[in-house]
Each structure stands twice: as structure tokens, then as C-alpha cells.
């Protein structure tokens with residue numbers, strides 16, 4: 001791939017990432033409880049992420065671009081620093097004219113503003129510079145959105161014509177989150193940054209960290225100590241170099257930049273223009289140092305340093321997108337696991353459990369009912385089986401309280417085994433989901449998905465329980481119909497065995513366990529338990545001396561019809577679980593993502609972008 005194509009692909013992907021993050025509000029709000037705050041476990045992490053994301057994108061577009069395009073045009077000197085340190089004043093000192101607006105209040109400058117002799121030449125070499133910003137007339141700058149910037153034409157006697165001066169907004173004041181993108185865009189376009197600080201601000205950690213980020217990205221920095229009385233200057237400069245930078249270096253475990261500092265004369269009572277007047281040679285000293293420092297760098301060196309800095313950040317930048325994909329996978333897995341828990345519980349408690357063989361009891365009873373409705377005890381058993389055929393609503397209440405109370409209620413014991421199995425299966429499913437949500441939210445850093453899910457889940461679980469109740473009842477009716485038709489089929493098959501039919505007609509029934517399990521007794525054979533078909537139908541047939549082929553045919557048919565019922569019930573439990581739970585749970589997941597703002601960045605992009613940065617690095621190393 002040609003270097004330019006590769007570069008364009010990287011820029012396009014970074015743009016998609018940044019668009020997605022901006023749409024989701026991740027770059028705007030890092031306050032308590034915001035998505036970024038939750039995702040990064042606090043404001044520090046959220047702000048670090050915002051800075052890394054803005055930097056990686058802007059470094060690529062404004063500096064890595066030098067590997068691809070020939071940098072031309074004026075050099076940019078960008079004045080950068082904390083709130084109210086006198087940045088705009090320093091722009092004026094450098095221009096030796098009042099060009100930039102200053103104000104005693106903080107946060108006055110909110111847009112990037114260029115002062116240049118040749119506006120047309122500004123970014124003629126780089127189509128990607130300031131591509132997320134709109135140029136507006138400087139008179140409209142104050143009213144423009146945070147994506148506005150202005151370019152004013154100046155003619156200066158003191159400043160070389162190939163120097164463009166940039167005023168930038170504060171990088172640290174409250175609310176700077178909104179215009180931080182403008183700060184980063186301007187800073188990364190710099191050939192030299194004039195870092196303005198003061199006796200009040202020089203020790204602010206957040207500001208000092210910028211010096212590390214910018215230096216590592218290969219951007220030359222000149223320090224300017226402003227608003228500091230002459231008697232304190234030497235001390236402040238020494239402390240900055242000997243204490244502050246090393247302390248931050250130790251904390252960040254990154255090498256300390258070495259920053260040359262020039263101090264400006266303090267404006268006491270007087271006019272701003274005095275600051276660059278004849279008796280203030282500091283202004284000229286600063287200007288000369290800045291112009292010298294802004295001399296064009298080697299493009300390959302500058303581009304590679306920026307590429308290195310962007311590459312080092314890319315994993316942190318992509319973290320929210322990766323986290324989102326991981327959350328999607330986790331939710332799919334949770335739903336799958338919960339549905340599996342539902343089916344497993346239903347199976348073990350109803351279909352394959354050794355104490356409950358309710359479908360067969362029903363089958364046998366139906367069979368007997370068809371044979372002889374007058375069989376003693378049969379009508380009671382039929383009534384018993386039909387007894388509790390509705391799931392009591394409170395058993396299905398899906399609130400946390402219901403799930404955490406793992407006690408068996410009295411009413412539950414009264415339930416027909418099928419319903420009890422279903423109620424337990426329902427609970428197993430809820431518990432699986434609840435446990436996962438709890439575990440995820442328990443982590444100090446977690447995806448906001450889980451918090452929102454907990455809220456939506458509370459609202460929806462009641463509806464789910466109601467749907468479940470209806471579906472279970474419907475299913476029970478279907479099961480009964482299925483069992484009745486199986487009984488009819490078996491009876492038909494048994495017609496070949498009139499002796500067995502005769503025997504069965506004499507059976508007596510007794511009920512156990514609250515009428516839910518049925519015992520069978522045949523006069524002369526004693527109590528034979530509840531699995532009638534195996535013992536009463538199959539066994540005698542096996543022992544019978546008559547035609548083995550026909551016997552096995554009947555036996556085989558009965559066994560097959562029975563296993564069909566089990567298979568059908570198992571399949572239906574799966575269908576119920578999938579239709580009733582899986583689809584709505586996935587829909588809830590999507591709803592939560594929509595509510596919290598889904599990024600929707602595909603895995604392919606997350607793999608491709610770092611790989612392309614690597615490829616560009618190798619290509620640049622080969623060129624060097």
C-alpha cells in the first residue's frame with residue numbers, strides 16, 4: 001500500500017473512533033457518574049483517556065502527516081498554558097502589538113486564533129489539519145461553537161513574515177473539556193510551543209503533565225514565566241526544573257523534559273504595550289528564542305516521534321470500543337448461560353429427576369382413564385393432577401428480593417411438579433443474570449452498560465415473569481394434549497394384548513405426596529409404584545410366553561412413545577427459554593446500548609487501526 005493510502009486509512013479510522021466517542025459523550029463529560037467516569041474508574045482516568053484520544057488523532061493528522069506530505073508554509077508558534085497565566089498577553093508581546101484579546105477573568109479565550117501574514121499558506125500542505133474545525137471571521141469567533149477558529153492577518157515589523165502566532169484556550173480551566181480539542185489541535189500543529197506559566201501555576205500537576213505529553217510527541221517547547229515578580233523568578237525557575245518536573249517524572253515513570261525558560265517583565269501599573277516597549281528587553285529575548293525555536297524540524301524525525309506517541313496511546317484510545325465489544329460478548333454469554341441454566345433445571349427437576357416422573361404418571365393415568373374411567377381412585381387422581389395448574393404470580397416475582405430469598409414457600413410445595421420445575425428453572429435463569437450484573441457492577445472500573453442494565457432489568461423482569469407464566473400455562477395444556485394422544489396411541493398398540501388390557505382394567509390407584517404422585521396397585525400383584533408402564537405393561541409382556549416378536553413390538557412402541565414425550569418436552573423447554581427469554585434479553589441489551597450510546601465500532605477496525613500504525617512505523621523506519 002502506498003504511504004499516502006495507508007496514512008489516509010489511519011486518519012479515516014481515527015475519525016470514526018473520534019466521531020463515535022464524541023457522539024457517546026465520552027470526550028465531553030468526565031464528571032462523576034458520567035460514562036467516561038464509570039468506564040475509567042474516576043475522573044483522572046477519564047481525563048487521561050480524553051487527552052490520549054484527542055492527542056492520538058491530532059498528532060497523526062498534524063504531525064505524522066509530515067511523513068507523507070512535504071511540510072511547507074509559515075512556522076507555527078503556539079502559545080499554550082493554564083487559565084489566566086497571560087497567554088493572550090504573551091501573543092501580544094510576541095507580535096509586539098495588541099492582536100489577541102485579553103481579560104482579567106479566566107477562560108476568556110475559548111477558540112484557536114491564528115495571527116499570520118499569509119493566511120492562504122497556513123495549512124496548504126496538509127488537507128487533514130484542523131479538519132474537525134470551521135474557520136470563522138474573527139469578529140464572529142466569540143459567538144461560534146467550540147469547533148470554530150479564526151485566522152487574522154497581521155503585518156508585524158518585529159516578527160518575521162514566515163511566523164504564524166497562535167493563541168489557544170486554557171487547557172485546565174473548569175469547562176475546558178469543551179474546548180480541549182481546540183487546544184490539542186493547535187498544540188499539535190505547532191513548530192514551537194511557548195508554554196506560559198506563572199508563580200501561581202507552575203506547580204499544577206495537570207499542566208506539567210502536558211509538557212511530558214507534548215515533548216514525547218516531538219514538539220519543541222519554550223517556557224515563559226509570566227506574572228511573576230522579579231525577586232521570585234530565579235527560585236520559581238529552579239524549582240520547576242529541579243523539583244516539579246522530576247517529581248512528575250517519578251510519578252508517571254516517564255523521563256522529564258528539559259524546558260528552557262525565559263521570564264517576562266511583570267506588568268505592574270501600566271499599559272500592556274509597555275511589556276514590549278524599549279525598556280523591556282525581555283520581550284525581545286522571548287521573541288528571538290521563540291523564532292529560533294520554531295525553525296523547521298526534520299520532517300522525518302518529527303513525524304516519527306509523533307507516530308511513536310500516537311502508537312503508544314492507541315490501546316488506551318481503543319479501550320472503550322474494545323470494552324463495548326467485550327460487554328456485548330459477555331451479555332450474549334450471560335443470556336446463553338441463563339437459558340442453559342433454565343433448561344438444565346427443568347430437565348433435572350422434571351424430566352430426568354429420579355423422584356419426579358410426572359409426565360409418565362400423567363401418561364399412565366390418561367391411559368387408565370381411557371381404559372376404564374370407573375377405576376377406583378382415578379377421578380381423585382385426575383383432579384389432583386389438575387389441581388394447581390396456574391403459577392402463582394408471587395412465585396415468579398423477579399425482583400431481587402424474590403431471588404435472594406431462596407426459601408421454598410408453602411405454595412410452592414403445592415405446585416404440580418411440572419410447574420415447580422418451571423418456576424425453579426425461571427429462578428435459575430434470573431439468578432444467573434442477576435449474579436452476573438452484580439459481579440460486573442462490583443468492579444470499580446466497569447462498563448456503564450451494567451449499571452443501566454440493572455435499572456432496565458428491574459423494570460422488565462416483571463413483564464418477563466408474566467409472559468413466562470402465560471407461556472408455561474399454554475405449554476402445560478399442550479403437554480396434556482400430547483400425553484392424551486400418546487395414551488391413545490399406546491392403547492391402540494395394546495389392543496394386540498387383550499390379557500394386559502384386562503389386567504390394567506382392574507388396577508387401583510392411590511395418591512401420594514399431596515395427590516401429585518400416583519401409586520398403582522393391581523389386585524393380587526400388590527403396590528407397584530408409579531411407573532406403571534414399565535412394571536405393569538412391559539414386565540408382564542416380557543414374561544409372557546406368547547409370540548416374542550409381537551411383545552417386543554409393543555414394548556418398543558411404548559418405550560419409543562415415552563421417549564418421544566421426554567424429547568418433546570425438552571425441546572419445548574428450550575424453545576420456551578429461547579423465545580421467552582433469549583430474544584427479549586438480547587433486545588434489552590440493545591435497548592441499554594442505545595440508551596447509553598453505543599459506539600458501534602467493529603472488531604475489524606479495532607484490529608486494523610493498530611496494525612496500520614505499525615505498518616506505517618515500519619515504512620517510516622525504512623525510509624529514514
Ligand SMILES: Nc1nc2c(ncn2[C@@H]2O[C@H](COP(=O)(O)OP(=O)(O)O)[C@@H](O)[C@H]2O)c(=O)[nH]1
Nearest residue numbers: 083084085086087088089102103104227266267
Ligand atoms: N500583573 C500582571 N498582569 C498580567 C501580566 N500579563 C498578563 N496580565 C493580566 O492577566 C490577565 C489575563 O491575561 P490573559 O493574557 O488574558 O490570560 P490568558 O487567559 O492566559 O490568555 C489580564 O488581565 C492581563 O492584563 C503581567 O505580567 N502582570
Ligand SMILES: [Mg+2]
Nearest residue numbers: 087088108109
Ligand atoms: Mg487568552
